[in-house]
Structures are given as C-alpha cells and as structure tokens.
Amino acid sequence: MGVTVLQIFPDVSRSGCHETEKLHKRIMHLDAVQSGMFTVECDSYYTTAQTGGGVRKMHIVHNSETPTTTYAILDTGSKQVTLSADYLFDLMLPRLDHMYQSKKNLKIESKGAKYEIGDFLVKIGSVTMSGHYKGILVEVEYLPCVTPALCWSLVREFMQSFMGSCVKPTLPSYLQTRLHDIHTPQDTVQQYVEKFNEFRDGPSFTATQPATPAT
CATH class of the missing domain: 2.20.140 (q64v53_bacfr protein fold)
Structure with a gap:
C-alpha cells in the first residue's frame, strides 16, 4: 500500500465512454499494462x-x-x-x-480498468449513481512511498502526463492535513467518499453511450 490520490477527470462531452477511452489510450501510450478490473x-x-x-x-x-x-x-x-x-x-x-x-x-460506485506502469497503479473508473452516469474518477497509487509529503511532486507530474491541467499544483484538500502521516487504506476510502459526495451534489446527466471501460 502506497500513497493514493484521487482526481475527478472533467467529462467535457458528457459521453462517458468517449472520455474514458481517451484516458485509456493516453495511459497505454505511456506503456501501461492493464492488470484487471476494480470496483x-x-x-x-x-x-x-x-x-x-x-x-x-x-x-x-x-x-x-x-x-x-x-x-x-x-x-x-x-x-x-x-x-x-x-x-x-x-x-x-x-x-x-x-x-x-x-x-x-x-448508492454510488466507481468501476473500471486498472493499469500498472512502473511504480504506479492507475484505476480509471466510470462513476454511476442508481444506474445513472455521473462522471470519471481516476485513482493513482504510488507504491514505493507511504508519506504524501515525500512523493506528491512526483505523483502530480505523473498524473499531469495523462490527465493534463485538471491536476492542480496543490495537494487535494484531504491530504493537505495529512502530509506527514503514514497513508493507509482508510485514507483511500475517505477520499472516495469525499469525491462521491462531490458527484452526488453535482449535475446529473445520462451518458449517450454506456460508460464502460475500453479493454
């Protein structure tokens, strides 16, 4: 278990499938290897x-x-x-x-494909609530480190390499008060709850295509 950071990826087209496929192609261009599915x-x-x-x-x-x-x-x-x-x-x-x-x-869930690339584990999830598509949530885990303060710059640079400017220079709010703490699975879960609440409070729409990950 390393340091995990969650990032909402803006779905400009609100098509679901189109935007997730875009992310899959970008991460594959970095020589990532798909290693299964997650929920x-x-x-x-x-x-x-x-x-x-x-x-x-x-x-x-x-x-x-x-x-x-x-x-x-x-x-x-x-x-x-x-x-x-x-x-x-x-x-x-x-x-x-x-x-x-x-x-x-x-009830809300994030589901999709996960990839391994060097010391990183990347999960690209389509978020649905009660069967309705809500958006895209990306989880990035840096495996060799357990303290956010020691690896945030590296993690940020990696995330920006395939997600672009939606990744801000500053740490996500949840991690800002835990910079020097040992990262645990509970921290990952709390980040998911935080992001899920953002999706719940945001606009609801129906994807024009099923929001299923590319294989």
Whole structure:
C-alpha cells in the first residue's frame, strides 16, 4: 500500500465512454499494462428522527482491492471516523435500522480498468449513481512511498502526463492535513467518499453511450 490520490477527470462531452477511452489510450501510450478490473461502491445511511442530535451519516464502502473488509465512515458533520471490519459487518446493518436508514437512490460506485506502469497503479473508473452516469474518477497509487509529503511532486507530474491541467499544483484538500502521516487504506476510502459526495451534489446527466471501460 502506497500513497493514493484521487482526481475527478472533467467529462467535457458528457459521453462517458468517449472520455474514458481517451484516458485509456493516453495511459497505454505511456506503456501501461492493464492488470484487471476494480470496483469501489458506497451506500449511505442517515440517522432516523428518533435518534435526535441532528442528522448523522454512515457511509458503508466496499473496495474490490480489499474484498474481505467493510469500511464504515461515521460522519457527524464536524469530523469523520473510519472503522474497518470483517465483511460480515454487512450482516449487522439490518439490526441498526432503528438508528440508520439507507437511501437506495444514493448508492454510488466507481468501476473500471486498472493499469500498472512502473511504480504506479492507475484505476480509471466510470462513476454511476442508481444506474445513472455521473462522471470519471481516476485513482493513482504510488507504491514505493507511504508519506504524501515525500512523493506528491512526483505523483502530480505523473498524473499531469495523462490527465493534463485538471491536476492542480496543490495537494487535494484531504491530504493537505495529512502530509506527514503514514497513508493507509482508510485514507483511500475517505477520499472516495469525499469525491462521491462531490458527484452526488453535482449535475446529473445520462451518458449517450454506456460508460464502460475500453479493454
């Protein structure tokens, strides 16, 4: 596990398939090798009216890279707490329905192809919510390093090589307060939740073509 950075890639044409194919071609031109597929999905639960204390959220995240782990992110509004549990944690969720209720129309996932290129692992995902295409999310992991402060310049330069100017010079907001911390899988999951929330709050549209990755 190295340092992971997530980046939304702007889909100017809003065609889904066309833009993801563009990214696949760019990364292949850098001699990347496709190494399989991935899926990250997120279900969001909200506190019921009976619990009091304002509305709180619980995001349940599954990542195909860690298939035996369920991540639960408790969002109080002022802070987030991430819990890692056995996959059987999902079986406990029905017992929490007196406290948390899911909103099925908010289920969101990023799914696509992953590539290996040198010390980098790249995942190009098409994001869908309740079956509707929302956009493109790219995950880049630099494997040899576990501290963002020591590798951000290198990661940024690599990301700009195939995503262009949408990659800003400054660190993503989530990593700015964790520059010198050891990066963990929980940090990756929290970044996904942050980006998924951006997609949920953004405009919704239907892709003119299925947003499936090129092979």
